[in-house]
Amino acid sequence: MRTLLVIGIGSGNPEHITIQAIKALNRTEVFFAFDKGAATSDLLNLRREICRTYITDRDYRFVEVTDPERDRTPDAYRDAVVDWHEERAIAYEAVIDAELGPDGVGALLVWGDPALYDSTIRIVQQILERGRVSFDYEVIPGISSVQVLAAQHRTVLNGIGEPIHITTGRQLPEAVAAGERNIVVMLDGKLACRDLPDQDFDIRWGANLGTPAEVLLSGPLPVMIDQIVATRAELKARTGWIMDTYLLRRPAGWVRPGRPQP
Numbered sequence: 001m002r003t004l005l006v007i008g009i010g011s012g013n014p015e016h017i018t019i020q021a022i023k024a025l026n027r028t029e030v031f032f033a034f035d036k037g038a039a040t041s042d043l044l045n046l047r048r049e050i051c052r053t054y055i056t057d058r059d060y061r062f063v064e065v066t067d068p069e070r071d072r073t074p075d076a077y078r079d080a081v082v083d084w085h086e087e088r089a090i091a092y093e094a095v096i097d098a099e100l101g102p103d104g105v106g107a108l109l110v111w112g113d114p115a116l117y118d119s120t121i122r123i124v125q126q127i128l129e130r131g132r133v134s135f136d137y138e139v140i141p142g143i144s145s146v147q148v149l150a151a152q153h154r155t156v157l158n159g160i161g162e163p164i165h166i167t168t169g170r171q172l173p174e175a176v177a178a179g180e181r182n183i184v185v186m187l188d189g190k191l192a193c194r195d196l197p198d199q200d201f202d203i204r205w206g207a208n209l210g211t212p213a214e215v216l217l218s219g220p221l222p223v224m225i226d227q228i229v230a231t232r233a234e235l236k237a238r239t240g241w242i243m244d245t246y247l248l249r250r251p252a253g254w255v256r257p258g259r260p261q262p
Helices: 019-025 038-054 077-099 120-130 145-152 169-177 221-239
Strands: 003-008 030-035 061-066 105-110 136-140 165-168 182-186 202-207 215-220 244-249
Touching (some): 003 120, 019 038, 030 038, 030 077, 038 061, 061 077, 105 120, 145 182, 145 244, 169 182
Parallel strands (some): 003 105, 003 136, 030 061
Antiparallel strands (some): 202 215, 202 244
């Protein structure tokens, strides 16, 4: 039976590949990757570099798949994402059927960790549910941008005994309203933290983590936000793409309004 490997490859630094991932790379005959156009060609090249660095035991090849267009300004966000996942599943289904032999091993290389704000596992499951192509699949975890962010800022994500709340820019206002003290924000294309009415946070921000274009900034949110906005725009103009993650943390001694001081 065909086997499909979903391999977490970290956030861009080839040294963040785990031993388990290296072994999985060396099992793979065909790597499937979405081509998102010239603006993000660096990301595809990084995947190729990782393979060149670590694959020693076999020949392999890349099969590029044109990424379906996604509606990024929908009235119904969830419905638009579901439709996009279905189109991706159909695209991958076709190339797996055409390019991977009945006992072949293929792989999808996933930025960060496949379990954290990534759609690959869901898409693989959708392909199987469609019933047109059969295969077994395995998931290999990777180092996420959240872990790299904390390491590069030499910080811990939570205060002593406190939880960590991981969310998207779209959902950030809800996390702040709920009184979360340690908020990790991913998938924030509009930098939602600059529009928060409550700015009483320290921020640790990182863009293109693990790559040569990595940028780190930190400090009180009201002080840093203009510099982050400007740096973000400059980096995207220079590299053609940006992936950023940040930690918002309440400063020491902060007490939620309406609660007595301990």
